[in-house]
Amino acid sequence: MRLDLTVIEQWIKPQSRVLDLGCGDGTLLLHVKNKQGVNGLGLEIDAEKITKGIASGINIIEQNMDLGLANFPDHSFDTVVLAHALQAVHNPHLVLDEMLRIGQEGIVTFPNFGHWACRLHLGTRGRMPVSKFMPHAWYDTPNIHFCTVKDFEALCNEKSIRILDRAMVSEGKNNSWLANSWANLFATTAIYRISK
Amino acid sequence: MANEVLENSVGLVSPRTAHFDQALTLACGRVLSEFDLVYETYGELNADASNAILVCHALSGHHHAAGYHSEQDKKPGWWDACIGPGKPIDTNHFFVVSLNNIGGCHGSTGPKSIDPETGKPFGPDFPSLRARDWVHSQARLADLLGIEQWAAVVGGSLGGMQAMRWSLEYPQRLRHCIVIAAAMKLSAQNIAFNQIARQAILSDPDFREGRYYEHNLVPKQGLSIARMIGHITYLSDDAMAAKFGRDLRSGNFEQGQEEDVVFQVESYLRHQGHTFSDNFDANTYILMTKALDYFDLAREYNDDPVQAFSKAVCQFMVMSFTSDWRFSPRRSQEIVNALIAADKQVSYAEIEADQGHDAFLLPIPRYLDVFSAYMNRIKAES
Numbered sequence: 254m255r256l257d258l259t260v261i262e263q264w265i266k267p268q269s270r271v272l273d274l275g276c277g278d279g280t281l282l283l284h285v286k287n288k289q290g291v292n293g294l295g296l297e298i299d300a301e302k303i304t305k306g307i308a309s310g311i312n313i314i315e316q317n318m319d320l321g322l323a324n325f326p327d328h329s330f331d332t333v334v335l336a337h338a339l340q341a342v343h344n345p346h347l348v349l350d351e352m353l354r355i356g357q358e359g360i361v362t363f364p365n366f367g368h369w370a371c372r373l374h375l376g377t378r379g380r381m382p383v384s385k386f387m388p389h390a391w392y393d394t395p396n397i398h399f400c401t402v403k404d405f406e407a408l409c410n411e412k413s414i415r416i417l418d419r420a421m422v423s424e425g426k427n428n429s430w431l432a433n434s435w436a437n438l439f440a441t442t443a444i445y446r447i448s449k
Numbered sequence: 450m451a452n453e454v455l456e457n458s459v460g461l462v463s464p465r466t467a468h469f470d471q472a473l474t475l476a477c478g479r480v481l482s483e484f485d486l487v488y489e490t491y492g493e494l495n496a497d498a499s500n501a502i503l504v505c506h507a508l509s510g511h512h513h514a515a516g517y518h519s520e521q522d523k524k525p526g527w528w529d530a531c532i533g534p535g536k537p538i539d540t541n542h543f544f545v546v547s548l549n550n551i552g553g554c555h556g557s558t559g560p561k562s563i564d565p566e567t568g569k570p571f572g573p574d575f576p577s578l579r580a581r582d583w584v585h586s587q588a589r590l591a592d593l594l595g596i597e598q599w600a601a602v603v604g605g606s607l608g609g610m611q612a613m614r615w616s617l618e619y620p621q622r623l624r625h626c627i628v629i630a631a632a633m634k635l636s637a638q639n640i641a642f643n644q645i646a647r648q649a650i651l652s653d654p655d656f657r658e659g660r661y662y663e664h665n666l667v668p669k670q671g672l673s674i675a676r677m678i679g680h681i682t683y684l685s686d687d688a689m690a691a692k693f694g695r696d697l698r699s700g701n702f703e704q705g706q707e708e709d710v711v712f713q714v715e716s717y718l719r720h721q722g723h724t725f726s727d728n729f730d731a732n733t734y735i736l737m738t739k740a741l742d743y744f745d746l747a748r749e750y751n752d753d754p755v756q757a758f759s760k761a762v763c764q765f766m767v768m769s770f771t772s773d774w775r776f777s778p779r780r781s782q783e784i785v786n787a788l789i790a791a792d793k794q795v796s797y798a799e800i801e802a803d804q805g806h807d808a809f810l811l812p813i814p815r816y817l818d819v820f821s822a823y824m825n826r827i828k829a830e831s
Contacts, residue, residue, distance in 0.1 A: 270792075294789070300801070300815055307796050308822035310829075312764075314785060314797045324786040 275338035279306030367401030487556030505604035515815035573659025632780035673722030701732035754787035
């Protein structure tokens, strides 16, 4: 399982109701369902992933969150997860608002564009970074709203969103203290638990 | 029936008739003192009767959903794409029950049947029907077959409406409800098309106010036009363009040509109407379209579908097709949204397909894949 997902599962309460926006094939929901008895629902637009997730026993709604989430009632979920999808939505700030309207809490993960490797790539080569974690060329990428750890926290501050927890993940086993000490420089993935 | 198609077919099947002599009180208040249901089954019922699937048919459907009645049959049952060994409703695992609803014209008690009170066919006097009447009669059939709880009730279009009604009328008697290309109620446009279809039948001089049996007449012209109208709403603009375009069946536009120009689409529709009018009953068509028009899942729940679905206990799978304009994906989304708000277990797939409403009958790969994925979950628990 992706590193950010192992962190997320620790923040999800047993038996809680979880909405996973951009759930893919339901890996996270299946994991927390089996381990913690979580009652999950996923949103996805990729046909093959939907079929795979449904086959594995996860309930998935085919819905594009860029077209809104108004069909989900206020506070109808304990936790709303947006894992590695913030950078791919048309209006990240509005999705955050919706997450915290629908859920008591939100969990957001995103690739940190402030990571030193991104900076180095851009600084020395003058080209948009392409790496294992961001494998797309700039003109053909689902990731249309990259941000840094600092950018995200500034947005939370601006919108009076409370950061309840944060965890930083980095490649390599000895990098986690670096990632947590100087997150904006060393975290490859940032993970936040937020509420209103 | 070609040998190569038998590989994944239920093969030769024959219908059975169940007679019920306990009266059935209908939603309209009238009573059927006794009734027959014609049905077919595919696959084997397991020891604890936990693998039974009920298939509900749509407007012009009937009990013959899969397989062939004889080796001379050119076409299999109406949902053979989805029912059979290895198909989404896998008869290697499930016991499938498919019936002709009351009011129908394929053997179950309907307008063509003899009214025991008068000794003459019911004709236009057959009681008005609602989807729930079918559900109650289907529950009687379940009792007869020893099925306390369906693994799933499944239906497309009007069949999906019956499946939803099952989840509210008998919440404990189904574990899954599979609703395909349906709606919680018809739109004004839907009702308008049904009204034109009924008017076509009513205005046929051979209809004789529904008493055409007594005059040995059949209002074929009216029924045929009714079907042509309906058929257009089952197809999409793109599907018709792809199938017919502006191709001509006969005639041409050259100067001096006397022969009338006939477009392929005209010829096709006339053929569809003609074939249908040979096999369907006009009174049944009127009855069924009215049941469709009257259907409103939430009417008795303060018009609140969330309140309605809060009665349901089962899990739901909803599917729609992008080019379906009769019951568009929007209608299915309304079902899904009500289920989410009622905190029910639901999955939803919106299948990319250009075949319109008819897509639910067709072997569209993604449709079969996601349908199978969900049915396999049911297999795992039955």
